[in-house]
Amino acid sequence: MCGIVGYIGNKDAFPILLKGLHRLEYRGYDSAGIALVSEERKNLNVYKTRGKVADLEHFVESKDISGTIGIAHTRWATHGEPNDINAHPHYSQSENIALIHNGIIENYAVLKEELLRKGYTFQSATDTEVLVQFIEYVKDSNHTDLATAVHLALSQIVGAYAIAIIEKNNPDFLIAARKSSPLVVGIGEDEFFLASDATPIVEYTNKVIYLDDEEIAVIRREEGLKITSIENVEKTPHIQELSMNLSQLEKGGYPHFMLKEIFEQPRTLLDCMSGRINVEGNNVVLSGIFDNQEKFRKAKRIVICACGTSWHAGTIGMYLMEEYCRIPVVVEYSSEFRYRKPVIYPDDIVIAISQSGETADTLAAVELAKSHGAFIYGICNVVGASIPRATHSGSYTHAGPEIGVASTKAFTAQVTVLTLMTLVIGKVRGTISEENYLKIAQELLKVPAKMEQTLQLNEQIKEFSKIFTYAKNFIYLGRGYNYPLALEGALKLKEISYIHAEGYPAAEMKHGPIALIDAEMPVVVIAIKRGMYEKVVSNIQEIKARKGKVIAIITEGDEIVKQVSDYYIEIPDTEECLVPLVASIPLQLLAYHIAVTKGQDVDQPRNLAKSVTVE
Ligand code: AGP
Secondary structure (H helix, E strand, O other), rough: OOEEEEOOOEEEEEHHHHHHHHHHHHHOEEEEEOOOOOOOOEEEEEEEEEEEEEHHHHHHOOOOOOOOOOEEEOOOOOOOOOOOOOOOEEEEOOOEEEEEEEEEEHHHHHHHHHHHHOOOOOOOOOOOHHHHHHHHHHHOOOOOHHHHHHHHOOOOOOOEEEEEEEOOEEEEOOEEEEEEEEOEEEEOOEEEEEEEOOOOOOOOEEEEEEOOOOOOEEEEEOOOEEEEEOOEEOOOOOEEEOOOOOHHHOOOOOOOHHHHHOOOOHEEEEHOOOOEEOOOOOOOOOHHHHHOOOHHHOEEEEEEEEEEEHHHHHHHHHHHHHHOOOEEEEEEEEHHHOOOOOOOOOEEEEEEEOOOOHHHHHHHHHHHHHHHHHHHEEEOOOOOHHHHHHOOOOEEOOOOOOOOOOHHHHHHHHHHHHHHHHHHHHHHOOOHHHHHHHHHHHHHHHHHHHEEEEEOOOHHHHHHHHHHHOOOEEHHHHHHHHHHHHHHHHHHHHHHHHOOEEEEEEHHHHHOOHHHOOOOEEEEEOOOOOOOOHHHHHHHHHHHHHHOOOEEEEOOOOOHHHOOOOOEEEEEEOOHHHHHHHHHHHHHHHHHHHHOOOOOOOOOOOOOOOOOOOO
């Protein structure tokens, strides 16, 4: 939710900031802006516009973009509609200070009232403008410098923020701070970078510091970096090395990141399993569980907290763990869990699942569960993000950067980690038979090849997806392990094609949704020859009897469903609990091709952002 980037060093700041914005655009793309201190002309130039980073690029043509210090922002609107004025950076009253912000200032209304009474005026409807005005007010009224003013002002702020600030008369000084929104500092040779994540930094340096909550980074050209708490206590920075590589951030010849990420899945699954499962498939090791075996042996319950696609992966995890670990599992929307006054026991294990590792509701759910003494296990993709740092233990999904806003490879990697966890926990608790352990582990090793085979269907799916661009609604049905997959298939379609889609357990259809079925209604049915196959075939018959259009995902060679469905996609057979991994591919491709045919922006769908750092 909003991407921020900053630079101070001996190079021109503009191209570095602009490239950084392009990398962070997945976080928000309704408006963008940049502020630069021009040392030569002693100006603090702010340029901002509604639209994407490309629009900003166009907007600054023939403007003064000189300067070796600057900050830049790509926005996902919270307070104030997306327009030029509400775009960041925001000036202070005197236009001596410029600030960018990711997060929400909760007490902005009270502060604004106070500032209005003192004669301050506001251009925008944003909470961010209140913050920059407030910092200037604190600076002026205390006759102090900007660094001290930021410390004093932030001690009165309620809410979430990652901010970066520059000052007109101080071209050697950049200050940044974070609370509940991510911020990374990159350390180069006589230069420093700031960004919401490491992607804008990786091509300049692999040395980074992930700021902790309520930390302030003060960067001076001569003295370098100093990190303090809001109370001004100096902190020892923990410098980490990035393992990301640049090619992961490019489209690599694909028209969209989403398609690239769909095609990457055989590789990402191998990466996810690497070092965790041996080639014979008879030994699965997850150090995060191994080091905490007693907790997993004694736990009475597992609570999974997540949002969106990660919640769907968590629901597949529930089916897996209940079947093979014989432990009660509940799957919670983090946003509901955190406010519901849930009953949490100290012997609960709470699994937080998040691609970004920054989702505000999941982070809050983690903190809540921790405060009740539960053991928290994280499943995250972005290394060093807030959630993995807040958990007691966990496993990274190792899917590599996911840039497309619609999650694809992160989902299948999450399901893979949950499968590995099931095998390890099942063994620790003595609930999984040797036969099932071997069967699942050995078959899991074959899944990347089966995904590869399924990806060959891309052209076929592209062709028949054209038929469905007329649709206003879609229904997705599945049972057992494939019910959460039906939910995920529907979410993929709605978020990128803007076609309304509902996922349902197939047997629930007759309790209501069947009323929607007519000759116009496409119904995607995951009808694999496993689990409750015959019952799903009956559901297909019920749809056909009402003239619905059935698109079935079937097991290779299944002549029965072929005959009763209008369209079918054949995928290789696998263990029942692993079907969602292989069957994800046609669902992702179907959504992708429908959205592309409809001319939608699949990588940056309207109203969405990749990392939801606000409630
Ligand atoms: C997925 O396609 C979505 N864009 C969204 O539902 C996402 O899964 C959700 O916001 C959770 O994000 P997280 O995994 O980063 O916590």
